[in-house]
Amino acid sequence: MQQDTAIAQHGSIATDSNHNEAIETAVPALKLTNLSKRFGTGDDAIVAVDDVNLTIEPGSIVGLLGPNGAGKTTLIKCALGIIIPDSGSVSVFGNRVDGTRRSAYRDVDAMLEGARNDYWRLTVRENLRYFATIHGIDPNSVTQQHDRLLDRLELTDKADTPVRDLSRGMKQKVSLASVLAGGASLVFLDEPTLGLDVESSRTLQQELRRLAHEDGRTIVLSSHNMDVIERVCDRVVMMANGRIVADDSVNELLSDATRDTVQITSADIDDRLVETLIDRFSVTVVGETAAGRTTIEITHAGERLYDVLDVLRNEAVTIDDIRTVQPQLEEVFVNLTGMESEQTATSGRAE
Numbered sequence: 001m002q003q004d005t006a007i008a009q010h011g012s013i014a015t016d017s018n019h020n021e022a023i024e025t026a027v028p029a030l031k032l033t034n035l036s037k038r039f040g041t042g043d044d045a046i047v048a049v050d051d052v053n054l055t056i057e058p059g060s061i062v063g064l065l066g067p068n069g070a071g072k073t074t075l076i077k078c079a080l081g082i083i084i085p086d087s088g089s090v091s092v093f094g095n096r097v098d099g100t101r102r103s104a105y106r107d108v109d110a111m112l113e114g115a116r117n118d119y120w121r122l123t124v125r126e127n128l129r130y131f132a133t134i135h136g137i138d139p140n141s142v143t144q145q146h147d148r149l150l151d152r153l154e155l156t157d158k159a160d161t162p163v164r165d166l167s168r169g170m171k172q173k174v175s176l177a178s179v180l181a182g183g184a185s186l187v188f189l190d191e192p193t194l195g196l197d198v199e200s201s202r203t204l205q206q207e208l209r210r211l212a213h214e215d216g217r218t219i220v221l222s223s224h225n226m227d228v229i230e231r232v233c234d235r236v237v238m239m240a241n242g243r244i245v246a247d248d249s250v251n252e253l254l255s256d257a258t259r260d261t262v263q264i265t266s267a268d269i270d271d272r273l274v275e276t277l278i279d280r281f282s283v284t285v286v287g288e289t290a291a292g293r294t295t296i297e298i299t300h301a302g303e304r305l306y307d308v309l310d311v312l313r314n315e316a317v318t319i320d321d322i323r324t325v326q327p328q329l330e331e332v333f334v335n336l337t338g339m340e341s342e343q344t345a346t347s348g349r350a351e
């Protein structure tokens, strides 16, 4: 489905009479309003999702991040109608998901925990036809779309192979193809690149961007792999303790962090001066270059950068290099959630 078709189906163009301007009022792909879900009762109750408001526009690709237990899966399952929230509401393309209304489910599907229950005795193509059928689509009417999907995910050669005979990475791609074959406009993908080799992961990432930006699918991607999120997503929503702690474009999240951290290198910074800087400023990294110069990184420098430079000038320090630090999404994540992602916790893991 093309983006403009998605808007034509799910939204409208309204006119603001005060300004005589056309304002796009596309119906959100997903709208969560004051969503809450707790598990258990009394003192032992766990608030998995805590009064969350979230709107996701059609055709966007959004990363949903958070440390283990942040509430991501619960939120996704509420959106799928698998878990009934305690309070608040979920709408998918304007249709309320409340556990009884089947109309909303036509538009939403998911690949949870990196896989889907494909039928291993069926071939790849038979799986796609099956998942199209259970979503009410005549599989003969979408043969071309399925061929294109197989081609884009580099599965054409395996189209007539039973899924059980495929490698793990290929099974993963078949899972994704099966979800997409159902034609849902809003798709949740949990760790879609887990276990894929680098090349397959890149192919899949490209396809996800194309699906959103060319076909108008709305994709919510949940992953602990920050590199994938940074490369693929337009926007990132970070959760911690059931709440949304950040919601912005990748560029904004990174640029906010960039402005705030500077790295200064000098041969004149000795231990005593390092102590002084640590006492007065937020020094996060102290290191030594191969040439024996000291490097310090100061976060939250902001307007205090001038104070840092004053201290260095008073100590007659010659600055060899000063630069803003190019942060990774990982650092933003750690700052906002206070937790490492699994990416750093399990370094060396395959994508």
Ligand SMILES: Nc1ncnc2c1ncn2[C@@H]1O[C@H](COP(=O)(O)OP(=O)(O)OP(=O)(O)O)[C@@H](O)[C@H]1O
Binding pocket: 039, 040, 046, 047, 048, 066, 067, 068, 069, 070, 071, 072, 073, 074, 075
């Ligand atoms: N069925 C359940 N019964 C009791 N507690 C639950 C249940 N499901 C989730 N929880 C708890 O709710 C909280 C949020 O869990 P959730 O699975 O939504 O987090 P998550 O962000 O998806 O974590 P992960 O990244 O580890 O998958 C956790 O404390 C979890 O232990």
